[in-house]
Amino acid sequence: MLFSAKGRIRRRDYWLWSTGILIVVVIVLFGIAFVTRNTKADGGAVSPAGILLTILLPFIYWAQICLQIKRWHDRNKSGGMVFINLIPIIGQWWAFAETCVLDGTKGANTYGPSPKGIDTTHRTF
Numbered sequence: 001m002l003f004s005a006k007g008r009i010r011r012r013d014y015w016l017w018s019t020g021i022l023i024v025v026v027i028v029l030f031g032i033a034f035v036t037r038n039t040k041a042d043g044g045a046v047s048p049a050g051i052l053l054t055i056l057l058p059f060i061y062w063a064q065i066c067l068q069i070k071r072w073h074d075r076n077k078s079g080g081m082v083f084i085n086l087i088p089i090i091g092q093w094w095a096f097a098e099t100c101v102l103d104g105t106k107g108a109n110t111y112g113p114s115p116k117g118i119d120t121t122h123r124t125f
Helices: 011-037 048-074 079-086 090-101
Strands: none
Touching: 011 048, 011 090, 048 079, 048 090, 079 090
């Protein structure tokens, strides 16, 4: 779920996973702040907490990018739209609206079946 950019996810799942990642980041940062506050400055020595953060950050960023790509896919748009985040202010607001607020494509689209299990090909009248 977190490290593959293939497929689609619902808004609910995007919010849950993103919130979970945020909680992990906050816990790690508070842990690092606590460890560095309670240790003596050692003239430029690298702290184990800093090493841990350096190791974790690429995984955290990759997971968040993959989640956003899946939301773009749910909106039937290319995962390359994730680069819209690089446009200051407007890009982040646009990405937020598209991935966090707006509903995905009803039924299957170019990127796979509906994550909600909705199939628009079989209708009953």
